Amino acid sequence: MDLIHNRPSVAPRSGGPTVTDPVYLSSPDIGELEESYLLRAIRGGRFDPDGPELGAFEREMAARVKVGYALGLSSGTAALHMALLAVGAGPDSVVVVPTLTFAATANAVTYTGAEPVFVDCDASTGNLDVDLLSDLLGQLTDTGRRVAAVLAVDINGRCADYDRLLPLCAAIGVPVVEDAAQALGSTYRGRCAGTLGRVGIYSFSHNKVMTTSAGGMLISDDAALVARARHLATQAREPVSHYEHRDIGYNYRLSTLLAALGRAQLSRLDTMVARRRALRDRYARLFATVPGTQILGADDPGSNCWLTSVVVEPERTGWDPGELAAHLAGRGVESRPMWKPMHRQPVYEDRQAALTGAADHLFATSLSLPSGSALTDDQVERVFAAIAEFLEGRQ
Ligand SMILES: *Cc1c(COP(=O)(O)O)cnc(C)c1O
Numbered sequence: 001m002d003l004i005h006n007r008p009s010v011a012p013r014s015g016g017p018t019v020t021d022p023v024y025l026s027s028p029d030i031g032e033l034e035e036s037y038l039l040r041a042i043r044g045g046r047f048d049p050d051g052p053e054l055g056a057f058e059r060e061m062a063a064r065v066k067v068g069y070a071l072g073l074s075s076g077t078a079a080l081h082m083a084l085l086a087v088g089a090g091p092d093s094v095v096v097v098p099t100l101t102f103a104a105t106a107n108a109v110t111y112t113g114a115e116p117v118f119v120d121c122d123a124s125t126g127n128l129d130v131d132l133l134s135d136l137l138g139q140l141t142d143t144g145r146r147v148a149a150v151l152a153v154d155i156n157g158r159c160a161d162y163d164r165l166l167p168l169c170a171a172i173g174v175p176v177v178e179d180a181a182q183a184l185g186s187t188y189r190g191r192c193a194g195t196l197g198r199v200g201i202y203s204f205s206h207n208k209v210m211t212t213s214a215g216g217m218l219i220s221d222d223a224a225l226v227a228r229a230r231h232l233a234t235q236a237r238e239p240v241s242h243y244e245h246r247d248i249g250y251n252y253r254l255s256t257l258l259a260a261l262g263r264a265q266l267s268r269l270d271t272m273v274a275r276r277r278a279l280r281d282r283y284a285r286l287f288a289t290v291p292g293t294q295i296l297g298a299d300d301p302g303s304n305c306w307l308t309s310v311v312v313e314p315e316r317t318g319w320d321p322g323e324l325a326a327h328l329a330g331r332g333v334e335s336r337p338m339w340k341p342m343h344r345q346p347v348y349e350d351r352q353a354a355l356t357g358a359a360d361h362l363f364a365t366s367l368s369l370p371s372g373s374a375l376t377d378d379q380v381e382r383v384f385a386a387i388a389e390f391l392e393g394r395q
Contacts, residue, residue, distance in 0.1 A: 022332045023383055032280050041053050048256065051256040061262075069222075079201035081252075083200070084114070086225045086226075089146050090113050093117070096137070100363070115351070118343045120353075132354050152175070154178065155182065157185075199217060201218050232250055283310065310350045310366065311362065320365075324387070327389070
């Protein structure tokens with residue numbers, strides 16, 4: 001299941017007109033340029049990963065985010081799996097994972113045989129709570145656990161607190177894996193999201209900032225690490241003419257046709273991010289006039305603003321985010337709470353977790369609003385009109 005999707009989930013207003021043009025949280029932004037790149041790739045007649053498109057996409061991405069190496073993979077989840085294996089996650093190790101994230105982050109840890117240990121988030125950013133992480137790492141090492149990695153997630157496109165996170169992990173020799181699935185195009189102190197840890201990943205799922213319909217990428221400056229991931233992701237085939245295998249491999253390379261789509265999207269990334277940022281600014285201006293609400297992480301100019309989430313304090317507003325969501329649904333506008341924390345998920349609820357209640361609170365009080373760059377001006381006006389109508393009704 002994806003966290004955000006484009007399937008109709010917006011109920012028509014009961015008794016009212018059927019909504020014919022639903023507005024979704026984050027729809028693919030695909031047009032003629034993508035069509036022409038894809039067609040060119042098909043006509044090129046190369047369908048294997050050694051065809052020109054995939055290599056070109058990897059080089060263009062590496063240049064764009066100023067990193068040594070990039071590896072195109074079939075999904076962000078596959079990229080996380082490869083990144084974790086490449087840093088040595090496996091049975092008898094633990095990987096620290098923020099509890100406020102999409103399930104793929106934790107699942108990729110589980111695929112390796114390592115155990116995810118969850119850590120709560122900072123209430124004001126939604127990103128991993130570094131003080132809590134510091135205590136947790138101390139406890140884990142004191143009890144003799146091997147910590148294979150800390151997985152940092154850049155939530156909604158805002159980078160985690162790397163100024164504090166990186167030295168903390170470096171001091172005990174634990175690599176940081178950056179889940180920048182949501183953060184392509186974001187920066188942190190001038191550096192590109194995805195490149196802040198030992199290895200990072202992007203997702204090109206249909207709802208992300210740019211999409212290949214399905215796809216992902218692993219990026220790192222560590223040539224040996226990327227070579228290892230490339231080997232594992234290509235069925236671990238040894239470089240000899242017959243089929244020779246020393247490792248269990250995976251079939252995880254990105255389709256070269258989809259790489260062509262990715263090249264078109266990458267050339268438009270700045271424009272698409274600018275549109276998301278403009279939407280975030282407009283939401284921030286609107287909710288600045290509503291006491292008891294705030295836009296999560298709105299103070300970060302480096303964010304790509306993948307999703308904009310409003311946080312509501314019902315004691316001050318007199319309404320809760322569920323009421324706003326229901327009103328928007330009635331107007332054909334999709335909205336959704338942030339992620340249900342991993343420590344609350346039936347599949348992970350018995351795992352170790354260091355908690356403050358911040359992720360639970362964000363889950364209960366947040367609402368993500370339509371944020372996609374493909375929204376038409378008309379759709380944007382409908383969203384803002386629907387919110388204004390709700391707020392007027394509550395005054
Ligand atoms: C989307 C997402 C993923 C998974 O990416 P896929 O390409 O859908 O496999 C992983 N982590 C986070 C934080 C995500 O938002």
